[in-house]
Amino acid sequence: MPVSRNIFLLPLLLMALGFHAQTSPYTAQGIDKLNDKADKFLTDLNFRQSLRYSREALKQAISLKDNFRIAYAYNTIAGNYDELSENDKAIYYYNKGLSYANKTENDTLKNWLNNNLGNMHFFEKKNYEKGIAYYQAAIHHGEKIRDTSEILFTKLNLAWAHFDIGLYDQGQPYLEYVNEHFEKFGRKNLKAARLLLNGMLESERGRNKSADAYFRLAMDMAIATDEKLDLSYSYEEYSKFLAKTGDHKNAYRYLQMFGKIKDEVYDAEKLKRAATEGLNLELDEYKRAVDRIAAENEIQALSLRKSQIIVILFIVCFLALTLLLYMLNKNINFRKKVNAELLQTNAELHLAKEKAEEAARLKTQFVSTISHELRTPLYGVVGITDMIADEHKELVRSPHLNSLRFSAKYLLSLVNDILQINKIEEKRVVLESHVFNVYDEIKTIKDSLKFIANRNRNEIKIDIDPEIPELLIGDKLRLSQIFMNLVSNALKFTVDGRVVIKAELLKNIGEKFFIKFAVKDNGIGIALEDQEKIFEKFVQIERKENDYQGTGLGLSIVKRLIELFDSEIHLSSMPEKGTEFDFTIAFEFNPQKTNEIINNIEVDLSTAASHEVLVVEDNKINQMVTRKILQNNGYRCKVVDDGLSAIELLRKTKFDIVLMDINMPIINGFETTRRIRQFDRETPVVALTAFDKEEITEEALSSGMNDIIIKPFEPIKLFQIINSQIGKRMTE
Structure with missing residues (x-):
């Protein structure tokens, strides 16, 4: 894994965090110097010395109870194990570092640790989803402190991560961000890595000449900045590129150069000395754990001594309570009597509550039933009255027709008033x-x-x-x-x-x-x-x-x-x-x-003549009214009496929309719609019903209906819903 993707803090940032006034012989400045040396040795890939100084910095930071410097030391320790490919240890120490960093307000430190954990889970554990989550957390902390340099660093890692698993399209936006902001915000030690990623992308896109140039620039830059691992990765990726282009001789030569650098970096003797220092570090961790256990035992001993005092106090309290119990005993019978009366009263209240709830439910059901039964014939009366007025203009001023219209609308108003007051009382009215x-x-x-x-x-x-x-x-x-x-x-x-x-x-x-x-x-x-x-x-x-x-x-x-x-x-x-x-x-x-x-409410009826509407309605008068409204406004209309007829017709004939009554014989509108949806999921089905909308909405949607219109209705509302549903189907 490229070393440029790991984050190590700068000592100047440590100094800016201030001092801790402690009685410990250690100081914040001393810890910062130790961490500075540890980072330098890690940059030089001297793992033994890096672990040695990090171990001492950790011990002193723990002594000062300095959460920031503890997290910092753990980050450097984890970075050593990261480069040594001891992935589980690296993740363990990165997580310890993050736990301490989360106790601070330092988003820069949280950014670095989340970035490093993203590298470990993505590249080493192949847990891509978890790795991406850590990267996103790192970007979040970078954005909080408005540090474009750190955001750029994390996005470079995201680009590399996606390229590593062949997702070049997903990684390309991150690389484009890096390229756009690198000149102003990029760090020197990332120059080779950026060029290398551009070479990988150009190679993937088949732009071999450009890819070759980027790879050569990456190798030159890694040599100039003394980034050995980035140089090794450049040799490795260039070798793959040459092999892909058919230059197997040079591909093999660069592969050998890659192996030579890896051998230099991971020299066996060097790794052995690092392992020894790592063992000492682990022993320190065990010692701290033992110290914690000893401290806990001491606390338990102190707690035991306190318990003895508590026992004595308990005996005194027990004697006092015995006296109180004697006094309280006189009230027990009285309380039992009162409790019995309260239980009886509660039982009666519970029964009354159940009866009231049942009465309220029956009232709601009654109002709903009555309103439905009245709205259905009223739909016919109001509709036929309007039809007479439209077809016989000479009767428009007739007092008898006006009386009929008024009486019908008054009766409808009466039904709506009863339903309205019920809705308001149940807080179901929304403006x-x-x-x-x-x-x-x-x-x-x-x-x-x-x-x-x-x-x-x-x-x-x-x-x-x-x-x-x-x-x-x-x-x-x-x-x-x-x-x-x-x-x-x-x-x-x-x-x-x-x-x-x-x-x-x-x-x-x-x-x-x-x-x-x-x-x-x-x-x-x-x-x-x-x-x-x-x-x-x-x-x-x-x-x-x-x-x-x-x-x-x-x-x-x-x-x-x-x-x-x-x-x-x-x-x-x-x-x-x-x-x-x-x-x-x-x-x-x-x-x-x-x-x-x-x-949104304007209705275009210019295309109505091209639309076929199927009306499913068992009431003959309502059939006539609905058919007349549709045909008078240009729609072509077919009417059937029940749900089974509708299903049979829809299997053979295509309609633009279905207007479905709910309360029908044989099978109701909900069941009819469910059966239609078994073979036709496209044709819109709109409930045309006298039921209150809120009572049937849930079942209507679950059965596959697209919308609901309550009878009686304004024709413009009907046309608006028809055109809207047909338009939705045509655009899907």
């Missing part, structure tokens, strides 16, 4: 981000409530602050739901009057625009004693024979939704004078983000 125009949203609500307004001969007035930005970002659906409840309430309890919807910009902080909304009427008002309870669930006040009854959930939902916006609702009302609700919500104003959201 979304939409781009919207405040005036447009309020105008839509005004138009949708004209039926109620006309019935009571009311006027709806909109007052929007012109300072409010045209487009804001926030959950417009929740905001619309708040206004829908507040305005419909105002219209129900006002006759021959006026309802004002107002939006006023209070302030803006950065991108947050704080808008105060108010809904004011001149209706019957709310008595003071009723104002606290109107936000409770199922509460109705001022109910008369001909009043629009409602569920009593509206204001409860409004209060909870406004709290989701980190705000609160305020009420001001006087009987026979009118009522005003107001609240403030901060929305985001960000033109760039607004454009991104708009781009």
